[in-house]
Amino acid sequence: MPLLLRFAMTILATATLSACATTATVGSHVDHDLDLSRFRTFDWGPADALPTEDARLTRNPAFKDRVQGAVEKGLAARGFQLIARGDTADLLIHYHANISQRINVNHADSAYVYCSQADCPPDLVEYEAGTLVLDVVDARTNKLVWRGWARTSVDGMLRKPDVMAKTINETVARILLRLPPKL
């Protein structure tokens, strides 16, 4: 029981930390019947209608190249092969990149023990949150079989290609970690 308790506390601590830190939160949805071992090859496919996208990202060739490169590398490491031009792939991949204004509560303020309303530091911090959504579609049925995403603050990143590149590599790797194992 003490072990379990410690485990639970670790989770609590992690959950609390991740809520405040600027590291990306990741998530994924999967077709419960998905068996990835049926698929060997992939290609880039057309995006859906309804794009919620941000031109600062999607029309930025450096961004596109970096995301595509990171995804291709990550999928190759998982044993999927990028199809040669003209062939048909088992999986079609596409992604959406979106930026939205979000508000964060700055919990660091609790450190100030006493302050009257007037001299309290601002509690609410506005930031730009970037969301990268990666879709994996079964090419045969044209159905989405897996979707993974990451959301992180992109403040300042748009003008710093180095930071952007590093963040993309890290977040794409973290998203792809959530792909179910090949059985």
Next chain:
Amino acid sequence: MHPSRFRLAALVTLALAITGCASTEVRSYVARGIDLREHRTYNWARDDARATGDPRLDNNRFFQERVQSAVDEQLGQRGFQKTDAPDLIVRYHAGVTQVIDSRRTENSGDCHECEPEVYDQGTLVIDLVDAHTDTLLWRGWAKGSIDGVIDNQQWMEQRIDEAVARIMRALPSRSAREANRDKTAA
């Protein structure tokens, strides 16, 4: 991860979620003079995909199919039948917005108590439309905090089921006798 530990982890997450979020508000309204029990059959609107305001949910069939199966189940329990020539068309709309709950800032005095709360608010609207006249007969919705819910598929599915069940509770139920009478008449 060991299954029992996983369960524990899930429990902890759930406990966090329950204490952390505001309660879900559920409402509905019905068109004046309409008895929904006179409508027996339904089907889904074709191509109902609309932007949700959250890229994680746009064109997300895992979300869409869960909502539809939850509504199918609730309507089925109330004696409605899914047919190709329905009386009712069912539509739904989901939206996500970040909201600031400033209630706590109104407390005067100590700043420990005046911290505003910020959370992702999810809204799920379910519409029943007259298939022949295209008029809205019934609308039910649920609105509440969904912080962290979308990122966790299992949790999202559970919240969808709960929200749909609560929304549809306001729907008049066809009695077993009424449903049986239809069957024998058909």
